[in-house]
Amino acid sequence: xxxxxxxxxxxxxxxxxxxxxxxxxxxxxxxxxxxxxxxxxxxxxxxxxxxxxxxxxxxxxxxxxxxxxxxxxxxxxxxxxxxxxxxxxxxxxxxxxxxxxxxxxxxxxxxxxxxxxxxxxxxxxxxxxxxxxxxxxxxxxxxxxxxxxxxxxxxxxxxxxxxxxxxxxxxxxxxxxxxxxxxxxxxxxxxxxxxxxxxxxxxxxxxxxxxxxxxxxxxxxxxx
Amino acid sequence: xxxxxxxxxxxxxxxxxxxxxxxxxxxxxxxxxxxxxxxxxxxxxxxxxxxxxxxxxxxxxxxxxxxxxxxxxxxxxxxxxxxxxxxxxxxxxxxxxxxxxxxxxxxxxxxxxxxxxxxxxxxxxxxxxxxxxxxxxxxxxxxxxxxxxxxxxxxxxxxxxxxxxxxxxxxxxxxxxxxxxxxxxxxxxxxxxxxxxxxxxxxxxxxxxxxxxxxxxxxxxxxx
DNA sequence: TATCTAATTTTGAGGTTTCAAAATACGCCC
DNA sequence: GGGCGTATTTTGAAACCTCAAAATTAGATA
Numbered sequence: 226x227x228x229x230x231x232x233x234x235x236x237x238x239x240x241x242x243x244x245x246x247x248x249x250x251x252x253x254x255x256x257x258x259x260x261x262x263x264x265x266x267x268x269x270x271x272x273x274x275x276x277x278x279x280x281x282x283x284x285x286x287x288x289x290x291x292x293x294x295x296x297x298x299x300x301x302x303x304x305x306x307x308x309x310x311x312x313x314x315x316x317x318x319x320x321x322x323x324x325x326x327x328x329x330x331x332x333x334x335x336x337x338x339x340x341x342x343x344x345x346x347x348x349x350x351x352x353x354x355x356x357x358x359x360x361x362x363x364x365x366x367x368x369x370x371x372x373x374x375x376x377x378x379x380x381x382x383x384x385x386x387x388x389x390x391x392x393x394x395x396x397x398x399x400x401x402x403x404x405x406x407x408x409x410x411x412x413x414x415x416x417x418x419x420x421x422x423x424x425x426x427x428x429x430x431x432x433x434x435x436x437x438x439x440x441x442x443x444x445x446x447x448x449x
Numbered sequence: 450x451x452x453x454x455x456x457x458x459x460x461x462x463x464x465x466x467x468x469x470x471x472x473x474x475x476x477x478x479x480x481x482x483x484x485x486x487x488x489x490x491x492x493x494x495x496x497x498x499x500x501x502x503x504x505x506x507x508x509x510x511x512x513x514x515x516x517x518x519x520x521x522x523x524x525x526x527x528x529x530x531x532x533x534x535x536x537x538x539x540x541x542x543x544x545x546x547x548x549x550x551x552x553x554x555x556x557x558x559x560x561x562x563x564x565x566x567x568x569x570x571x572x573x574x575x576x577x578x579x580x581x582x583x584x585x586x587x588x589x590x591x592x593x594x595x596x597x598x599x600x601x602x603x604x605x606x607x608x609x610x611x612x613x614x615x616x617x618x619x620x621x622x623x624x625x626x627x628x629x630x631x632x633x634x635x636x637x638x639x640x641x642x643x644x645x646x647x648x649x650x651x652x653x654x655x656x657x658x659x660x661x662x663x664x665x666x667x668x669x670x671x672x673x
Numbered sequence: 674t675a676t677c678t679a680a681t682t683t684t685g686a687g688g689t690t691t692c693a694a695a696a697t698a699c700g701c702c703c
Numbered sequence: 704g705g706g707c708g709t710a711t712t713t714t715g716a717a718a719c720c721t722c723a724a725a726a727t728t729a730g731a732t733a
Contacts, residue, residue, distance in 0.1 A: 488690090488691070488692085489692060489693075491692075495690085495691090496689095496691090510698095511698065
């Protein structure tokens with residue numbers, strides 16, 4: 226049984242790999258891992274060595290790490306717990322979608338497999354959590370993404386926000402305040418690559434300007 | 450913020466004091482504490498010293514420990530989380546009352562105050578958990594017991610099971626199997642102090658014989 | 674090629690929680 | 704009061720996770 230620290234490292238590495246586009250050759254650097262885990266680099270190195278010993282990941286000194294199949298399964302198990310918890314907190318206890326990430330972070334390590342499965346059934350087997358993140362199945366199966374980030378779509382199409390790729394509370398509060406939440410319909414009105422700005426219309430006459438770094442954290446799909 | 454280990458020690462000491470009748474002069478011995486925490490005695494001693502340093506408890510070498518007011522508050526906070534979780538798991542996720550203790554044990558340390566309060570409201574502010582244990586209020590207030598243990602009531606009265614003073618899975622399964630669960634009506638038919646046996650009738654003609662140690666773990670109140 | 678820089682690894686250390694086993698103290702019995 | 708048995712405490716060690724700071728390495732620069 227991995228400790229919660231181990232679970233958190235696996236999760237962090239999985240998500241970093243995922244953000245990198247997931248290609249198999251994507252080694253995660255110690256610096257990035259340490260940054261994500263909020264520890265000093267030396268801590269990441271020594272922790273990674275121990276994770277390597279237990280075969281959670283491959284480790285190439287001075288290059289980085291990549292999860293093994295075992296590590297991937299471990300990460301997906303935690304992610305499943307995390308995302309089902311988020312869904313549960315929003316749907317059952319009526320928490321705001323902007324605040325559930327932190328609560329789920331605390332609870333996920335104490336949740337047994339049996340209990341997640343119950344919650345999953347109770348919720349009717351949702352496919353995504355309140356941020357639009359896909360929920361892995363009991364065996365770790367996870368849906369491939371078909372969405373694109375808001376900085377990569379052409380102008381004119383009618384789109385719907387599918388996923389927010391960031392769990393930062395204040396950032397999510399800001400988005401909610403701007404009316405940019407999962408499910409929101411929008412049209413890209415103007416892209417200004419040189420200014421690194423995208424302008425979207427969320428209702429007739431209501432426009433929002435977003436910088437590239439923000440647009441890259443919003444995934445959209447064609448509106449149904 | 451106390452670690453989960455600290456929380457578990459506080460809880461164990463509180464419950465041991467409670468079982469002792471709660472008199473202020475009831476010092477808990479290292480042996481009993483170590484037994485309850487399933488650690489060797491030396492571990493209890495060194496842990497207790499550190500809890501003493503942080504003012505969770507009073508410690509008299511070779512005598513034992515007693516919670517300070519601060520320690521008591523800490524213990525009641527955990528107990529509140531534990532018992533509300535149990536209630537929630539039974540009522541919302543339909544787990545069996547005999548199996549929720551272990552799950553709550555794992556989840557309680559990650560539950561924030563905010564979330565317990567939400568769950569409490571969602572449940573309609575229950576006074577007792579599925580085992581009949583009283584649920585401390587947000588400020589730590591806890592109802593005094595008015596019930597008696599089954600080995601101490603006179604024959605003849607119509608009673609109702611109010612509380613089971615043990616969280617052991619197999620034991621609870623046994624009780625459930627015997628039809629002895631919180632809420633069950635019964636009448637004490639015969640007490641045989643010398644044989645250390647109590648005989649109760651749970652429905653016309655349906656009797657159960659219980660040894661003193663088991664009867665002492667079942668609290669009853671007059672049936673309404 | 675020599676040097677500089679930035680990232681990484683190593684080293685030494687500390688906090689928390691645990692164990693095994695040796696040392697010590699307490700209360701009881703004679 | 705001396706000795707005995709049991710409970711408790713002490714000691715030394717280990718696992719896990721972390722930091723600070725020094726040493727090393729790879730790669731870029733000159």
